[in-house]
Each structure stands twice: as structure tokens, then as C-alpha cells.
Amino acid sequence: MMGRLLVFALALALGACVSSTPVEVSVKTYQVGGTSIAALNAQARRHGPVVPGLEGRAFAAVEYNFFHNFEPEQRGTRCRFNRNGNVLVRSEVTLPEWRERDMRRASAEVRRQWELLSEYAIIHESGHIRISQEYAGRLRDLYRTSSAPNCEELMAKIEREAIPILEAEREAQNEFDRTDEVRFRRFLRRNGYDLI
Secondary structure (H helix, E strand, C coil), X not given: CHHHHHHHHHHHHHHCCCCCCCEEEEEEEEEECCCCHHHHHHHHHHHCCECCCCCCECCCEEEEEEEECCCEEEXXXXXXXXXCCCEEEEEXXXXXXXXXXXXXXXXXXXXXXXXXXXXXXXXHHHHHHHHHHHHHHHHHHHHHHXXXXXXXXXXXHHHHHHXXXXXXXXXXXXXXXXXXXXXXXXXXXXXXXXXX
């Protein structure tokens, strides 16, 4: 049940992004326990997802891959990809799930703070998915506009020209993480907190 609710929340968060790039989102959770935010954060640091390049464990994370269904077609003197192809983003979001028995024992204030932290985790991971959608769109456009004298050359060209797009996507994702503290603090202030 919780997984379905989280997928729905992610879908709502992504709904603001109108994109012709299809995205598949699945959610997995890990259990955290405790009756204070400090205890819950300590559990997240112990059991959260491992993110390459991050020291320790993350509170939440998303893994994603690009897939495409473009096929090269030789027509006369040019090879092009089929025009109706697309690039898909397949993503898996990992989020913490608070053990029900601990949640019931916690104060209303701790439950509210946890709700805010969980909401922001969804907002943040949705931001990563939106960035991946944007760059998947750039890859799609590259496939749709590329051509070469033969299909072997076309495949080599795509591999070569996709590299800067994928590098720019990685940098955009890193920049999103580097600038997240400002967005997180703004989110908390809007909800009546300086820091949790």
C-alpha cells in the first residue's frame, strides 16, 4: 500500500513537468525506527541508499537509466533512425518508511516534521527525474535529426554525439544536488521551520 501511495505522490510531483519523454517510476523503501527526528535520521544514515560519490548513506535516492527504441534504416543514400522512436527514462526511487508502531508512539510534532522531510525527499528525487527527462528529450532529438551515408557510420556518430549530452546531464544532476540546501531551507521556512 505504502509503495502505491509513494508512486502516486511522485506522479503528482512530476505532473508539473509537461514532457513528451516517457518515464517509468518504481519505488522501494527501507525501514527506519524511532520516536524522534534525531533517531529517524540516525536510522536513515545507517540503512539509507548508497549513492556513488556520497560519503555515508543518503536519506533518499533515485537510480535511472535511459532506454530507446530507435532503429537505423537505410533509405537510398542515407541511413536515419525511425522517426517515431523515443527515449524512455526508467527510474527507481528509494525512500525511508517509518515503522508504524514507532510512528504511533511519536508526538504529533515529530510526525509533522517527518511528513515534511518525506515530502521534500519526494520533491527532491522528482527534480532529478525531471532533469533526466530533459536530457532524454535531447537524446531523442539527436536520434531524430541524425543521418549518415550508412548505418554503421550513423551508429558511430550517435555514440560520439551522445557523450556531451550525457556529460551535461551528469553535471546538471550534480549542480542540482550542490544547490539543494538553499531549496530545502526555503521549503522548511515556508512550512514554519528554520531547520529540523
